[in-house]
Amino acid sequence: MIQAAAFHFVLLTSEGKGTLIKLVYFSRKDSSLESVGNGVQVEEVGLVTSSKKYPILDGKLHFAKFQTSKINECLDFIESKLLHGSCCSHQEISDKKQLLIKATGGGAYKYADLFREKFGIRLDKEDEMDSLVAGANFLLKLRICAVPREAFTYMEGQKDFVQIDASDLFPYLLVSIGSGVSMIKVDGDGKFELVSGTSLGGGTLLGMGMLLTNCQSFDEFLELSHKGDNRNIDMLVRDIYGVTGYSKLGLSATTIASSFGKVSFDNKELKDYKKEDLARSLLRMISNNVAQIAYMNAGHGQLKRIIFGGFFTRGHEYIMETISDGVQYWSKGKAKAMFLRHEGFLGALGAFKSYEKHGLGSLMGHHLTEQSPVASPR
Amino acid sequence: MADLIKNPVDGIKPEIEDRTSTKTEERETEMAPPAAGSSIHRSGSRPQLDLSGAAIQGNFEERDPTILLPNQSDDISHLALDIGGSLIKLVYFSRHENKSAEDKRKRSMKQRFGISNGNRRSYPILGGRLHFVKFETAKINECLDFIKSKQLHCGGMVARCWPTDALSNENVVVKATGGGAYKFTDLFKDRLGVSLDKEDEMDCLVAGANFLLKAIRHEAFTHMEGQKEFVQIDQNDLFPYLLVNIGSGVSMIKVDGDGKFERVSGTNVGGGTYWGLGKLLTQCKSFDELLELSQRGDNRTIDMLVGDIYGGMDYSKIGLSASTIASSFGKTISENKELEDYRPEDISLSLLRMISYNIGQIAYLNALRFGLKRIFFGGFFIRGHAYTMDTISFAVQFWSKGDAKAMFLRHEGFLGALGAFMSYEKHGLDDVMVHQLVERFPMGAPYVGGKIHGPPLGDLNEKISWMEKFVQKGTEIIAPVPMIPPGTTGLGGFEVPLSRGDTLRSDASSLNVGVLHLVPTLDVFPLLADSKMYEPNTIDLSDHGELEYWLTVLSEHLPDLVDKAVASEGGTDDAKRRGDAFSRAFSAHLARLMEEPAAYGKLGLANLLELREECLREFQFNDAYRSIKQRENEASLAVLPDLLMELDSMSEEDKLFTLIEGVLAANIFDWGSRACVDLYHKGTIIEIYRMSRKKMQRPWRVDDFDMFKERMLGLSGKKPPPHKRALLFVDNSGADVVLGMLPLARELLRRGTEVVLVANSLPALNDVTAMELPDIVAEAAKNCDILRRAAEAGGLLVDAMINVQESSKEELPSVPLMVVENGCGSPCIDLRQVSSEVAAAAKDADLVILEGMGRAIHTNFNAKFKCDALKLAMVKNQRLAEKLLKGNIYDCVCRFEPAS
Secondary structure (H helix, E strand, C coil), rough: CCCEEEEEEEEECCCCCCCEEEEEEEEEEECCCCCCCCCEEEEEEECCCCCCCCEEEEEEEEEEEEEHHHHHHHHHHHHHHHHHHHCCCCCCCHHHHHEEEEEEEEHHHHHHHHHHHHEEEEEEECCCCHHHHHHHHHHHHHCCCCCCEEEEEEEEEEEEEECCCCHHHCCCCEEEEEECCEEEEEEEEEEEEEEECCCCHHHHHHHHHHHHCCCCCCCHHHHHHCCCCCHHEEEHHHHCCCCCEEEEHHHHHEEEEEEEEHHHHCCCCCCCCHHHHHHHHHHHHHHHHHHHHHHHHCCCCCCEEEEEEEECCCCCCHHHHHHHHHEEEECCCCCCCCECHHHHHHHHHHHHHHCCCCCCCCCCHHEEEECCCCCCCC | HHHHCCCCCCCCCHHHHHHHHHHHHHHHHHHHHCCCCCHHHCCCCHHHCCCHHHHHHHHHHHHCHHHHEEEEEEEECCCEEECCCEEEEEEEECCCCCCCCCCCCHHHHHHCCCCCCCCCCCCCCCCCCEEEEEEEEHHHHHHHHHHHCCCCCHHHHHCCCCCCHHHHHCEEEEEECCCCCHHHHHHHHHHHEEEEEEEHHHHHHHHHHHHHHHHHCCCCEEEEEEEEEEEECCCHHHHCEEEEEEEECCEEEEEEECCEEEEEEEEEEEEEHHHHHHHHHCCCCHHHHHHHHHHHCCCCCCEEEHHHHCCCEEEEHECCCCCEEECCHHHCCCCCCHHHHHHHHHHHHHHHHHHHHHHHHHHCCCHHHHCCCCEEEECCCCCCHHHHHHHHHHHHHHHCCCCCCEEEEEEEHHHHHHHHHHHCCCCCCCCCCHHHEEEECCCCCCEECCCCCCCCCCHHHHHHHHHHHHHCCCCCCCCCCCCCCCCCCCCCCCCCCCCCCCCCHHHHCCCCCEEEEEEEEHHHHHHHEECCCCCCCCCCCHHHHHHHCCCCCCHHHHHHHHHHHHHHHCCCHHHHHHHHHHHHHHHHHHHHHHHHEEEEEEEEHHHHHHHHHHHHHHHHCCCCCCCHHHHHHHHHHHHHHHHHHHHHHCCCCHHHHHHHHHHHHHHCCCCCHHHHHHHHHHHHHHHHHHHHHHHHCCCCCCHHHHHHHHHCCCCCCCCCCCEEEEECCCEEEEHHHHHHHHHHHHHHHHHHEEEEEEECCCCCCCEEECCCCCHHHHHHHHHCCCHHHHHHCCCCCCCCCCCCCCCCHCCCCCCCCCEEEEECCCCCCCCCCCEHHHHHHHHHCCEEEEHHHHHHHEEECCCEEEEEEEEECCCCCHHHHHHHHCCCCEEEEEEECCCC
16 A cells, blocks of 8 residues: 655656656555556555654555556556555645646656546656756665675676765765756755756766667666677777876776767778677767766865766666766776665655655664565566 | 968968979969069069168078078977867968078169168068967867968978978977866877977966057957957056956966966856856757857846846945846745756856856955956857956956956967967077067968867868858858868858857857068157157047948958959960959958958057958059050150159249149049049049149148148248258159159159158059169169169169260259168058168158158057158048048148258
C-alpha cells in the first residue's frame, strides 16, 4: 500500500518518447510488494526501520522508473498499489479523483493535464532544482547500517564507498547530468544556487551517439564505447608534437588535443570509421568536458566535493570512469569525482521529501536499512 | 608594386625589388612621371622641394642600412611562416631603402628644427611594408612558388645578387612555427634551399598577439549580435589578458607581458571537433562549406531547449530563457529518425553553437579564476565568422553576467606567423609605435576575409585585366580584392554574398587585412592637448546612415574624378583603361564597405577619403588634378599683387578681418565638394572668388573672429606680443592658398611670426602639396618683399630663379617662411601620424592654423591643442552644415581656441 509517492519526470526528448518517469513511494512495512507489473522496474527498496519515538510508520521506500511511452503501466502500477491500500497517507481522501501526488521535472507541467483528465491525479508541482538538492542532501546524510553505501568514487573499475561526515558535508557541487548538465552549489538544506551548467550532456551523448553509430539505446551506445579506441578518432598531442608531447606546456603525448580532430584530416566518411571508436571518442569528449567545467566551477578545489548525479551517470560504469578521469586530469589528481547510488532518483526523492510532516526529514541514517528488491524485473 | 606609390615618406622603390623587377614592373616605373613623383624623395632633381623625412633618412644614409641585419652572413630573411594543418600563413616584410641625397636646404631646415643625427633618437628600423598572405596547406606548392617568385627566402643581401644560385641559399634560415614546420622541413630544403628554424608555437602566438595589440590601433573588437565594435586598448594597460587560441584544439594562455605567459587551460573540444564531427554528420567537403551550411541552419530541430522541457516556458527562477539550449543534440534522441532525416544545415549550426558556447564558457571560467579583464579569441576556427563570434561573445556575456567581454583580433589568423617573424633578432619591430604603422588596402592584397586565395596580384597590369575580366563576365564586383589572379584557376572561387541585410553572413562579416606600412618617420603631433583622447574624425561613420551618405557622395563624385584622372594622364587609351579599372576598384571598396562597414577596421571619413587617394595612386594616377592646380595657381598668382596692395592700404583691424574673410572665401575652391564642382562650370575662378566674398556676412556660423583679433591686435591699443611661430595647415591649390593663406602668412611674417606652411606629402584632389609650394611662394615673392625675404630666410629660394641676395644685405633679417610636408596624402589629417618634420617644427610653435573642410571640419574640428588654434573653413556640404553646425551650405567657420 502506497503511503506517499512522488514523481520525477525526466524528459529525454521533446516528443516525450524518451521521457522517464521516476517514482518514489513509501509503503507500510507490512505491505510487501505482492506483485510488480511486467516491465516495471522497481530499483531499490529501502526499509525504514521502526522506532516508536518517531511519528512515522515503519515502511519501505521504493524506487521505480517507467518509460513515458508506457505511462499506462505506471498508472496501472500506482493504481494497483493504491487499491491495496486505501489512501495516500496524509491526504486522508479515498476519492482518487482528488489524489494529489508530488511531482517535479519538466514533465510535471507537460503531463499535468493528462494525469488529471485521464487518471484523476493532481500533480503537485515541486521545483526541480529544489527537489534535486533535497534528494541529494537526504541521501548524503544517510548512513545505512553504519556502513557507507551511498556516495562512492570510481577509479579504474574500482568502486570505493566514501564516508561523509554529515556535519562536514557543505558546501559541495552537485552536478546533475540529465539531457543537459546543471551544476548546483549546495550550501545547506534548501540553500543552493545554480552556478553553471552545460548543454553538452547526456542528451548530446546519446543524441549524437545515435546519429554517429545508429545505436538504439544508451546501453547499446555504452557497450559500443567500451570496445572502441578513441585514438583513431581524436587528435592526440603526439599527433601534433610527436611522442615527446609538448612538455613545456605540460601536455603529455597521449592527451587529447582535439576530439574528432583526426577525422578532420582524414579523407574518410562516416561509414569508414568503427562505431566503437566513434562512441568512445564521443563519450570521452563529453565526460571530459563535464568534468572540466565542474572542476572549474568547484573553484579549483575550493568546494570539497563534486558529486555527479543524474540519469546519464547512473550505473554506467564507463561514464563514471571517464568523468573520474576527467576530474583527476583537470585537478591534477587533487580532486575526485563522487557518485551516488540513488542518483537517478534525486528529483523524485526530493519531491517526496517535500510532503510536509511525513517525518522523513528528521530521519537519521541509522534508521534506514536496505533490502534488495523483492521483485526485480532484470 | 603599386604600393610603392603610397608611402609618403618612404616611397622609394626598394632596391631589392629593383633588382628583381620584371619587365612589367619596369614599365610601371616608366609610367610614373618623375615630376609627379610618387614620393618626394624621388624628386631629387628638384631639391628645393625635397623636404621630407630628412632627419630620419639622414640616419639611414649615414649608417649602413644593413645595420638592420647584423648577421648579414646568415642571410636572415624577412619572411616567417606559420604552417598549420589546413593553412599556411606568411608574413613578410619588404623594405624601402633611401637613395635620396640630402640637400643644403634640408640640412638647414633640420638644424632650424633642432633635428640632428646626433640628438634625435635613432630609428632602429627602416620603413617598409608588412604583408600578410595565406595559402591552403594542401596547396603548399603555390606557397613555395609565391616565395620563390618574390625571392622572399633570400635574406637581405642575397636578394641583391639575384638570380641567386642554390649555394648562396645554403645557410638561409627562415623562421617557422606550427606543426607543419616539422613536416615540411625537407620540402623547403629541396625546393627553396632554406632551412626552417622552428619556433615554439605558443611563444609565437603570444608575441604576435602582443605586437598587434600594442602596435595597431583598433586591432581588437567585440562582436555582439552581429555588431562589431572596435576597442582601443591602452598599451600600458594591456596585461594581463587571456589569449584563447582555437585551432584543432583550444589553448588558453594567460599573458602577463612580453614573453611572459602560461598555458593555464584548454579544451579538446575545438575547431577540429567541429570540423571532424561536422564532416561525419553532414558529408561536407570543407570547413568553409560546413560554416556556410550553418548560415542557413536552425538548431531548434537538433537541440533541446529549455522551452522544450518546461512546456515552452522559461525557467525564470534560475534565469534560463525558453530559448536557452538545455541539451545540444538532445532532440536527436529518437527511435525512428536517422541521420539522413536531419538537415545538414541544422546539424552544422547546432555543432557550431555547442562548440563556440563551450569554449566561451571555459574561457570565462579561466578569466574569472585569474581575475583577467580581457579575453581575446583567435585561431583558425573563428575566421571572422559572425555567428561563431556572436556565440562565443554570448557565452562570455552570459556566464559573466555582462562583466566580461569577448574580444577578437582583426589579424587573428596571423598571430603565429607574426610571432615567428618577431623572433628574428634585431628586426627592430619591438620598438614600433602605433603612430608609425599605416594600414593600406590595395587591390593586390592577397587576403580577403576568411577566404584563401592564390598569390596576390602583383603589378598594375594584372590588376587592370582582373578588373576587366569581371566586366566581361558581367559579374558585379562586391569585394575589392581579387580572389584569383587571371590565368590560374579562373573565377570559380568567387562567390557573391547571398543576401543583403542578414547580419550573420560569414563572408560579409569577414574582415580585410591590409598591408601594414611601417613608416618610422611618422610622429604624434606634439601640440595635441591630449594625444590619448584625440580622435581625428568628427563624423562617426559607425552610424550607418552617415556611412551610407558619405559612400553615396563619394560614389557620385566618382565619374568626375575619373575624367580628371584620365585627363591628367593625357587621356590616352592606357589612361582610360586605368581610369576604368580605378573606378571599378574604388566602387568595389565602397560596395564592400556598404556590405560590411567594419571590413577595414574602424573607419572614419578621413580614412575613407584617403582610401580613394590610395586607390588612385594604386592605378598610377599620381596627381589627377595636376593641370587644374597649375591653371588655378597661375590665375590666382596673377591677381595676388593687386590683393596685397589693397590689403596694405587698410587699417590693421580691417586688414586682419579682410585676411580672415579672404581665407574663408577662397576656401570655396575645392574639387572635393560636389557643390563647388558645379560652380566651376559656371564661372572663372576670380568671378567665383568675388562672388564668394560678397556673400560673406558676419556673424559667420562659428565666429570667434573678435577673440582672434583681440589676441592679434590687443584691446585698446595695448599690443600683445606676436606669436613666435605659426603652423599653417593649408588646403587647396589656386585661390585658396594663393589668395587666402599666403596673404595671411605674409601678415604673420610682417608681424614677426615665423611661418611654417604645412602641406600634403602626396597629392590629394586639388590640395596643394609640399612639393608645389616652394614654386608658388617663389612666384609670389617676385612681387612682394616680405614674402621674398622670409622665403629666403626659410631657405625656400635656395636655387629659385630670383636672385636678390646682394641687394638684401642692407635689409633687416626677416623671420623665416618655411614649408614642410605633413607626411600624408589625404584631404584630411590624422594628427597622430604626421611627419617628423611637422612634429619638430611644432616644438617652437605657439599658433596652429588649420584651414579647409578636410583638416578643420571633417577631422580636428574637436581637436584641442596646447597652443592657440585657429580653424578656418567654408562648409561646402549641406548635410554636414546642418548636422554639425545647424547651418547651411557655404556657412563659414572661424573657430579660435586659445592655448589650453
